[in-house]
Amino acid sequence: MNITDYMQSLGREARKAGRVLSRTETGIKNAALLAIAEELENNREYLIQQNGKDVQSGIDNGLDAALLDRLELKDKGIAGMVEGLQQVAALPDPVGEINDMTYRPSGIQVGQMRVPLGVIGIIYESRPNVTVDAAALCLKSGNACILRGGSEAIHSNKAIAECIGKGLERAGLPATAVQVIETTDRAAVGELITMSDFVDVIVPRGGKGLIERISKEATIPVIKHLDGICHVYIDSEADLDKAVSIAVNAKTHRYGVCNAMETLLVHESLASQILPGLSAKYREKGVELRGCLKTCSLIPNCQRAVEEDWQTEYLAPILSIKVVAGFDEAVEHINRYGSAHTDAIVTENYTLARRFLREVDSSSVMVNASTRFADGFEYGLGAEIGISTDKLHARGPVGLSGLTSLKYIVLGDGHVRQ
Amino acid sequence: MNITDYMQSLGREARKAGRVLSRTETGIKNAALLAIAEELENNREYLIQQNGKDVQSGIDNGLDAALLDRLELKDKGIAGMVEGLQQVAALPDPVGEINDMTYRPSGIQVGQMRVPLGVIGIIYESRPNVTVDAAALCLKSGNACILRGGSEAIHSNKAIAECIGKGLERAGLPATAVQVIETTDRAAVGELITMSDFVDVIVPRGGKGLIERISKEATIPVIKHLDGICHVYIDSEADLDKAVSIAVNAKTHRYGVCNAMETLLVHESLASQILPGLSAKYREKGVELRGCLKTCSLIPNCQRAVEEDWQTEYLAPILSIKVVAGFDEAVEHINRYGSAHTDAIVTENYTLARRFLREVDSSSVMVNASTRFADGFEYGLGAEIGISTDKLHARGPVGLSGLTSLKYIVLGDGHVRQ
Numbered sequence: 001m002n003i004t005d006y007m008q009s010l011g012r013e014a015r016k017a018g019r020v021l022s023r024t025e026t027g028i029k030n031a032a033l034l035a036i037a038e039e040l041e042n043n044r045e046y047l048i049q050q051n052g053k054d055v056q057s058g059i060d061n062g063l064d065a066a067l068l069d070r071l072e073l074k075d076k077g078i079a080g081m082v083e084g085l086q087q088v089a090a091l092p093d094p095v096g097e098i099n100d101m102t103y104r105p106s107g108i109q110v111g112q113m114r115v116p117l118g119v120i121g122i123i124y125e126s127r128p129n130v131t132v133d134a135a136a137l138c139l140k141s142g143n144a145c146i147l148r149g150g151s152e153a154i155h156s157n158k159a160i161a162e163c164i165g166k167g168l169e170r171a172g173l174p175a176t177a178v179q180v181i182e183t184t185d186r187a188a189v190g191e192l193i194t195m196s197d198f199v200d201v202i203v204p205r206g207g208k209g210l211i212e213r214i215s216k217e218a219t220i221p222v223i224k225h226l227d228g229i230c231h232v233y234i235d236s237e238a239d240l241d242k243a244v245s246i247a248v249n250a251k252t253h254r255y256g257v258c259n260a261m262e263t264l265l266v267h268e269s270l271a272s273q274i275l276p277g278l279s280a281k282y283r284e285k286g287v288e289l290r291g292c293l294k295t296c297s298l299i300p301n302c303q304r305a306v307e308e309d310w311q312t313e314y315l316a317p318i319l320s321i322k323v324v325a326g327f328d329e330a331v332e333h334i335n336r337y338g339s340a341h342t343d344a345i346v347t348e349n350y351t352l353a354r355r356f357l358r359e360v361d362s363s364s365v366m367v368n369a370s371t372r373f374a375d376g377f378e379y380g381l382g383a384e385i386g387i388s389t390d391k392l393h394a395r396g397p398v399g400l401s402g403l404t405s406l407k408y409i410v411l412g413d414g415h416v417r418q
Numbered sequence: 419m420n421i422t423d424y425m426q427s428l429g430r431e432a433r434k435a436g437r438v439l440s441r442t443e444t445g446i447k448n449a450a451l452l453a454i455a456e457e458l459e460n461n462r463e464y465l466i467q468q469n470g471k472d473v474q475s476g477i478d479n480g481l482d483a484a485l486l487d488r489l490e491l492k493d494k495g496i497a498g499m500v501e502g503l504q505q506v507a508a509l510p511d512p513v514g515e516i517n518d519m520t521y522r523p524s525g526i527q528v529g530q531m532r533v534p535l536g537v538i539g540i541i542y543e544s545r546p547n548v549t550v551d552a553a554a555l556c557l558k559s560g561n562a563c564i565l566r567g568g569s570e571a572i573h574s575n576k577a578i579a580e581c582i583g584k585g586l587e588r589a590g591l592p593a594t595a596v597q598v599i600e601t602t603d604r605a606a607v608g609e610l611i612t613m614s615d616f617v618d619v620i621v622p623r624g625g626k627g628l629i630e631r632i633s634k635e636a637t638i639p640v641i642k643h644l645d646g647i648c649h650v651y652i653d654s655e656a657d658l659d660k661a662v663s664i665a666v667n668a669k670t671h672r673y674g675v676c677n678a679m680e681t682l683l684v685h686e687s688l689a690s691q692i693l694p695g696l697s698a699k700y701r702e703k704g705v706e707l708r709g710c711l712k713t714c715s716l717i718p719n720c721q722r723a724v725e726e727d728w729q730t731e732y733l734a735p736i737l738s739i740k741v742v743a744g745f746d747e748a749v750e751h752i753n754r755y756g757s758a759h760t761d762a763i764v765t766e767n768y769t770l771a772r773r774f775l776r777e778v779d780s781s782s783v784m785v786n787a788s789t790r791f792a793d794g795f796e797y798g799l800g801a802e803i804g805i806s807t808d809k810l811h812a813r814g815p816v817g818l819s820g821l822t823s824l825k826y827i828v829l830g831d832g833h834v835r836q
Contacts, residue, residue: 019753023777096776102798108787110797113775117809200809221639221810242832249834335437344828357531357827358514359441369526369830378835379528379826380520391535391618392639393811396826405809408797409775410762412787414660416667417796 003183007191010146011198013176014119018144021177022116026093028171029140036167037085040132043163044078050159051128058152070127071153081132081160084383088136091382094400095142098409108415112406116142118200120403121192122385123148123214125206128156134203135164135178137385141403144177146199148192151184158182193218203398205386223394223402225386227313228258228341230371233330233356234274235347236267242368243346244278249370250344252285256315258387259342259364259374263310263320265330271323272298287317294323310337327352331359338362341389342374363389363396421601425609428564429616431594432537436562439595440534444511446589447558454585455503458550461581462496468577469546476570488545489571499550499578502801506554509800512818513560516827526833530824534560536618538821539610540803541566541632543624546574552621553582553596555803559821562595564617566610569602576600611636621816623804641812641820643804645731646676646759648789651748651774652692653765654685660786661764662696667788668762670703674733676805677760677782677792681728681738683748689741690716705735712741728755745770749777756780759807760792781807781814 001009021029040047051073058068094114101111120143124130131149138145149157157180165175181188193202193214202222204214215222232250234243250261266275271294279289279299289295290305302321309320310333324330334343344366345356353367364374374397376384381399388394394402419427439447458465469491476486512532519529538561542548549565556563567575575598583593599606611620611632620640622632633640650668652661668679684693689712697707697717707713708723720739727738728751742748752761762784763774771785782792792815794802799817806812812820 022779104796104798106791106796108791108796113783115779118779216637219634221808239832245832245834253835346832361440361533361536362825364826364828365531366828367830368832369828370834372835373524373526373828373830373833374826378522378524378526380522390639391823395823405813407780408782408792408814410782410784410787410791412785412791414657414663414764414786415791416663416788417671417790 003185003187004191006183007188007195008198010179010181011119011195014144014146014179015198017174017177018116018119020174021139021144022095022118022142024142024173028173029093029142030089032139032168032171032173033085033089033136035170036132036135036164037082039163039167040078040082040160043159044075047078047156047159047163048073051156053155054153061152063152067126067152071156073128073156077129081129084129084133085136088140088383091140091400093140094404099406106415106418107412109411111409113409114401114404115407117403117405118143119198120145121148121199121202121220122146123189123192123202123204123206123210124150125210126150126153128153128160130205131157131160131180132164133383134385137383137400137403139177141400143403146179146181146192148181148189154184189214190217193220196220203385221393223386223388223398224390225258226389227339228260228387229262229311229313229337229339230259230341231263231265231334231338231343232261232371233265233324233334233343233345234267234270235327235345235349235352236269237349237352238267238270238346239348240270240274243274244281246344246346246368246370247278248281250372251282251287251319252317253370253372255317257372258313259371260315261319261371262312262314263322263337265322265324265333267330268294268323268325271295275299275321282319285317287319289319289321291321292323295321313339327355331356334360334362339389341387342366342371344369344371363387421603421605422609424601425606425613426616428597428599429537429613432562432564432597433616435592435595436534436537438592439557439562440513440536440560442560442591446591447511447560448507450557450586450589450591451503451507451554453588454550454553454582455500457581457585458496458500458578461577462493465496465574465577465581466491469574471573472571479570481570485544485570489574491546491574495547499547502547502551503554506558506801509558509818511558512822517824524833524836525830527829529827531827532819532822533825535821535823536561537616538563539566539617539620539638540564541607541610541620541622541624541628542568543628544568544571546571546578548623549575549578549598550582551801552803555801555818555821557595559818561821564597564599564610566599566607572602607632608635611638614638621803639811641804641806641816642808643676644807645757646678646805647680647729647731647755647757648677648760649681649683649752649756649762650679650789651683651742651752651761651763652685652688653745653763653767653770654687655767655770656685656688656764657766658688658692661692662699664762664764664786664788665696666699668790669700669705669737670735671788671790673735675790676731677789678733679737679789680730680732681740681755683740683742683751685748686712686741686743689713693717693739700737703735705737707737707739709739710741713739731757745773749774752778752780757807759805760784760789762787762789781805
């Protein structure tokens with residue numbers, strides 16, 4: 001079968017399965033999630049054996065250590081997938097939820113009902129656990145999905161897909177509700193992102209290059225997750241203890257994540273008070289500092305930041321620091337250089353806190369909290385399929401409700417329009 | 419200036435004005451809406467005179483009578499625009515609204531704040547009143563807009579734009595918050611729908627051809643308003659009086675609108691009881707009927723419907739009728755041939771009403787009400803910029819909140835992630 005025919009057939013099956021899922025009761029969806037968890041547990045050895053093939057090819061192909069680490073499936077990884085499935089099963093079902101039902105002057109009753117999007121195409125890189133996480137979120141939200149994992153994880157993903165299929169069937173659902181693309185041919189991605197008859201939305205998870213390429217070529221709406229150039233602004237009225245602990249946490253809690261701080265902005269009135277001590281803490285943790293002229297005058301051996309630094313998502317133990325004249329300069333810097341992902345102010349000033357919340361145009365805006373909180377689990381969404389940097393549809397962490405849509409429902413008693 | 423430079427300069431100005439609007443207080447936005455209304459009233463003669471130029475060119479160019487009628491601006495049309503502005507001023511401001519603020523176990527407080535999208539590009543055909551309606555909705559929702567009306571209404575639109583600009587300035591807002599493209603060159607549309615740095619969303623209003631072309635060529639998200647192939651299904655347990663009045667209203671209240679019924683589905687158990695009388699009512703109103711074999715056997719001189727009829731949005735006094743064996747066949751027909759716009763069931767059966775609401779995948783799904791209610795004003799949105807047939811972002815009538823997005827806000831007290 002050629003790639004086009006193969007993908008079309010996956011699409012057709014997904015559409016059919018999506019229709020079934022959209023009207024499947026919550027209890028059955030939960031039973032399927034738990035059955036999948038059982039299948040993964042019962043097939044632990046098979047999964048590790050299949051994953052071993054991928055790891056071996058990774059070694060043979062000279063995959064770097066970090067990627068190999070993300071690829072390898074250990075007992076702990078399987079336990080994590082099982083726990084993830086159980087958590088999604090425990091979440092409330094968003095489908096069918098009815099909001100804001102009101103009577104209108106005409107006598108009709110109008111509200112909105114949450115419904116699945118239909119079929120979701122997910123494209124991701126090496127980590128095989130994404131296969132389970134993505135399938136679980138799509139299933140619970142009543143969507144069929146077509147999954148395209150990295151070619152380096154193909155054996156692992158096929159093995160996981162077998163477990164998912166068995167779990168679905170045990171709950172009486174079509175195995176085609178979750179389909180893993182079984183070819184590593186790149187043409188399959190090109191088909192997936194243009195089959196608008198069969199796929200309603202594409203979620204790419206991975207590096208910036210992958211996401212930009214897919215957004216450009218897709219003819220189907222894409223929920224994008226682009227860079228996180230996140231800022232913390234320490235205002236003149238900041239509590240210094242809070243400022244230091246937030247600035248340290250936002251940068252050093254984890255480096256390779258999109259909600260880590262990349263630029264610290266400090267009000268000039270307390271720069272000399274806070275920066276020397278703070279920089280010592282960063283250096284203890286091995287963070288390289290790059291600062292504006294003023295910063296460099298306050299911190300010994302600080303490299304001068306260049307224009308490019310303000311625009312860079314380091315994803316590494318590097319931090320750029322700028323001393324600003326006040327609130328307006330801080331907000332201007334954030335709106336200019338930031339990526340509208342997550343930005344925080346540290347202040348005890350009521351008016352500035354309120355203004356920051358309103359004026360900073362980012363998917364998460366925070367007062368006196370670390371940017372590291374920008375996360376579906378921390379926000380109570382239960383799990384996330386990504387963090388959207390788009391403004392339309394879903395913005396910020398995308399959980400179950402981001403995979404649904406609202407339709408209007410109207411109840412009447414023979415009402416006609418006058 | 420060439421078209422690219424001209425459009426880029428509109429874009430840059432819109433982006434700047436959008437930043438101002440996004441933090442403008444409700445009172446000032448309302449004052450601007452009312453000042454625009456005053457300017458339109460005070461410049462009534464000028465507007466009619468400029469519109470006269472468009473009408474004359476329309477006549478010279480052989481525009482058909484219906485289009486000329488939509489183009490012509492009379493006192494009543496200006497009064498309608500003024501009233502529209504007053505209504506939008508009276509609506510609650512969606513911007514800044516905070517939802518679902520909750521405390522999380524970590525101690526942070528998380529919620530969502532409604533924010534403007536930024537800059538909205540609107541492309542529409544002949545009716546000049548759209549210029550005012552669109553500007554009003556964008557302004558109230560805190561968005562700047564760039565408007566591209568039909569070339570046949572260019573003088574009218576420029577004159578209206580002057581009034582809008584004066585009204586904005588009187589309220590202390592930048593006149594560039596609403597910009598009308600002052601060239602009729604079609605290349606301007608190509609620029610508008612690809613300036614992703616300056617425009618956040620495109621709303622095309624017009625025929626299917628226009629919308630399909632724009633969706634295909636745009637690199638910016640498009641809120642689409644495609645066909646309305648709307649159905650009414652009269653179930654075996656329908657109240658016959660309600661069924662007749664809904665079926666008559668849904669088809670004959672207005673013909674050229676997207677929420678008019680195009681196909682009537684009737685349960686076979688009451689087809690012979692209801693169709694003869696109903697068809698007489700349709701014929702009284704001059705509606706041409708096209709039916710399935712069964713329908714033709716019950717109605718004298720009924721033309722046989724062909725496959726194409728079930729797929730057609732007539733927008734005219736034509737109705738296709740099909741007798742179905744039951745609920746499942748009706749839903750299958752709707753999901754197969756419908757355009758996911760608006761569909762209704764007439765039934766007194768509780769279980770089927772509930773199933774219809776859940777299983778029909780349309781932007782509006784109704785029980786015992788006419789499809790003609792699918793409208794922003796009837797739903798209490800106050801006004802609408804269109805009816806979205808998309809599933810992502812906004813679905814169904816798009817009012818002020820459809821022109822906004824939700825960002826997460828997080829309030830802490832020095833909280834850091836553990």
